[in-house]
Amino acid sequence: MAINAVGREIPEEIKGVGELNPYQGAFKTVPTGNKMSPNISMQKRGETKVLNSLEEAIKKVGVRNGMTISFHHHLRNGDYVVAMVLDTLSNLGIKNITIAPTALFPAHKSIIKHIKSGVVTAIQGSVNGPIGRIASEGVFDVPVILRSHGGRARAIESGDLPIDVAFIAAPTADIYGNINGVKGPSACGSLGYIVADAMYADKVVAITDNLVDYPVAPISIPQIYVDYVVKVNKIGDPKGIVSGTLEITRDPLRLLIAERAASVIEASGLLRNGFSFQTGAGGISLAVAYHIRKIMKQHSIVGSFGSGGITAYFVRMLEEKLFRVLLDVQSFDIEAVKSLIRNPNHLEMSASFYANPHNKGCAVNNLDIIILGATQIDTDFNVNVNTESDGVLLHGIGGHMDTAAGAKLTIIVTPLLRGRIPIVVDKVITITTPGETIDVLVTERGIAVNPNRKDLLQRLKKTRLPLVNIEDLKKEAEKMTGKPEVPQFENKIIGLVEYRDGTIIDVIRQVRK
């Protein structure tokens, strides 16, 4: 066992995974060597890439027991592709598959039957809800490896995560394998998360319900990476793929938090021409964007870019010329999809472009401000977004640790309690994002600044914002709720939280019944 830089015990080696490198600090790992090189292949003139069935494709690419296959989650809770591929593998009697999804959703719970029958025996990638729960109960022999969006792209490019076959849900594909996500009945917008898979997997299969003549335009994933194209009836349910326009929260408590976060941004000195900004699609985040938009209009500020998962609200800010460019790795709603088609300043970006720390520069490095949530935050500002207060693994990392490390100002917005559960605690159950990359915590009971950010503290002291010590927030929460009982764990490690640079920041253990 080694103790890593955030004080967590990391085993030296895990069976089925190999040697582990303990986390040393957010910017300590210096990569060496060469990138992974995918195989060379050849497509003869006149040969077709279009196959009649998924079964044929699986046979042609040669999926065998023990292989690693990957998927992307741009179809979100409407995705049919993961289920149809695993069902077909199961029918063909293929077992012992590692899946490497960019994320899983509650809609993917049919995977559970393939886990129980031994078709799927390991997961490298985000898990969510029901699959996280059975992982927490110890169903896998090999721990789930959780990676951020940037960390996943890094792992693929570096060879840490070799992928045998990538199955790409393609809203539109032409007969020679060019793909885009913006057209077709299952349009989802950006295809950013699957780009590394397309480039580095040994074999790539596009699965589409909108097969068109050659060549399609625009092209997000080009023909040079795609081996086969399969036409199916439906790749997803549009209702689950894109949401309607997300509403700004009306909860007064959350609105107060958002208003304060906006005031922190204003006081930070970063809200000026050229300003870059990212938020999630959550209620508080969107409300922060509402205030930022108001301030930008008031002072005629033109930002450089908005990034990440793009919502209608950011599209509106682009159209109002409050931002020059949107960098879109995932389009959350139908407005974002439409904007990606029509607006040349709305750019699709890959996960590596977005957040991979080991390339020649990713977008988050140029980010001024990121607004993030937390399931728990501790008095060292470490954030947990993976495990719930009962210790169960229920969420992926997303871009949390990437944007926190990249942005000049990382703001966590959260109410002090969720129901009776305190959010500010002594020690988070799982460290997802290290405290050294978190600058401010904004709650309804006060704003806590990371003591490392003396410059920011000085600026905020000049305002009338309610500054508090994070320890006092923790005490205040506990005074209201009582001291929570700490969840009990077994010895077995069921999850590894990999920091974006490939080191291990924490482990997740099996929950005790």
Added chain:
Amino acid sequence: MKDTAKIGQSGTLESSDILVMVQLSPDQNGIRIELESPSKKCFGSQILKTIKQTLHNLGIMNAYVKAQDRGALDCTINARVETAVKRALKFKEKGDV
């Protein structure tokens, strides 16, 4: 249900509230609590303690309590249990709860 049973209910299923149903009947021996809560692992025993304490303070020695918690704080649990008990004590045949 025995027609001699007295029932009182209080609270809602809104977030941060608790819905408490108290049944006082002569054949109930001691306190029996059925608790459903999203924070059962962290606060289950504390919630049960609070319910028992409130019943005790009201002099209730025999009751069946069904509590559907949605993350309520102790003060809320206190108030909901007390109100449910008082409504149960006023309970009339076919009366409102």
